[in-house]
Amino acid sequence: MIYNFDELIDRSHSNSVKYDLRQHFFGTDQVIPLWVADMDFATPSCIRKAVIERAEHEIYGYSIKPQGYFKSIKNWLKIRHNWQIPENSICFSPGVVPGLAVSILAFTNPGDKIIVQTPVYFPFFTSILDNEREMIINPLKETEGYYQMDLDDLRSKIDSKTKMILLSSPHNPVGRVWKKEELEELVQICIENKILIISDEIHADLVYKSHQHLPIASLSEEAKQQTITFMAPTKTFNMAGLSTSFAIIENQEIRDKYNYALNAFHLNNGNLFGNVATEAAYNLGANWLDQMLDYTSRNIDFAQEYLATNLPQIKFVKPEGTYLLWINFKSLQLEDKALTEFLIHKARIGLNAGTVFGENGSGFMRMNVACPRSLLEKALNQLNVVIKELVG
Ligand SMILES: Cc1ncc(COP(=O)(O)O)c(C=O)c1O
Structure with missing residues (x-):
């Protein structure tokens, strides 16, 4: 078509x-x-059709995520990103930004330091500051419009209060698709300093030929154990109004803590159209x-x-x-x-x-x-x- x-x-x-x-x-x-x-x-149209079909059912009651929902995500990540994940590592989030906020609350305390790499998607700032955490700015280096991470600057700013980094990958707004070497060095720094990586990969599917998105958690066993990855079909398939996304968390302790925090706000249900649309998008889009x-x-x-x-x-x-x-x-x-x-x-x-x-x-x-x-x-x-x- x-x-x-x-x-x-x-x-x-x-x-x-x-x-x-x-x-x-x-x-x-x-x-x-x-x-x-x-x-x-x-x-x-494959998404609209699935949503319309479900909308025609007479009842919009509480709903669960069917097994097909998890399978569709797992298959998509394997095919598009060469990333094999167990289905039980998929956790719901009613949006990537709410997921960032839940993670900040679950894994840091007021006064803890969280790193951002500016210029960057601005809700990162409010997620940190509105929750009374301290923001550490690690500006990207620009050379004639091309941006790279400044990892020496990052190293110099880390102290015992630095607990988390919010990574934008691919990066909004500068459009970088981070290279393996850049991500590997970042992972190394985070592991050495016990910094939890919160990787916002909502733009993962929007990558142009000759570039390949690398989920940071897929780089190594250590990276996987220290990362929460947020993804969504919403940006990819133009369905942001459905407020649906997910986190991949392979470390069980971190996953349990994330789910506990999400449940504490009763945010785990989502909406039934989001589930239907996600499955259709990944299977047919x-x-x-x-x-x-x-x-x-x-x-x-x-x-x-x-x-x-x-x-x-x-x-x-x-x-x-x-x-x-x-x-x-x-x-x-x-x-x-x-x-x-x-x-x-x-x-x-x-x-x-x-x-x-x-x-x-x-x-x-x-x-x-x-x-x-x-x-x-x-x-x-x-x-x-x-x-x-x-x-x-
Ligand atoms: C980097 C990034 N993260 C998150 C979002 C929004 O995610 P959500 O609508 O799932 O909260 C956007 C939307 O522009 C974005 O660019």
């Missing part, structure tokens, strides 16, 4: 965060929304995903060529994974606030401000290109016109 990713689907007035909160976040609904990380593509990645990869090329031709001073390094561009606007020489205002009110595009991802995000913006190419082109045209006006 060939899917039509060019189709423009009207998402306004569908209670979509990306569309219907534009007024709230940008002060106007007259921006092309290229911010929140969901896609403007139809959720695959591979072909859709491959075509979708091909489309977003061409969107990324399109944006890069467009900028190189029309606005060569605005640059980004092609993401190795994710459908997010981390664009450097420093050449415009605008303060961050002025840059944001300029993009909203002049270019009329809604992006995520780089500073939200950390101080070193200054001068950058995150653009989501999981949308029909015509919409992306329209946004780039609007940008082109106003930047030409600005720089004369």
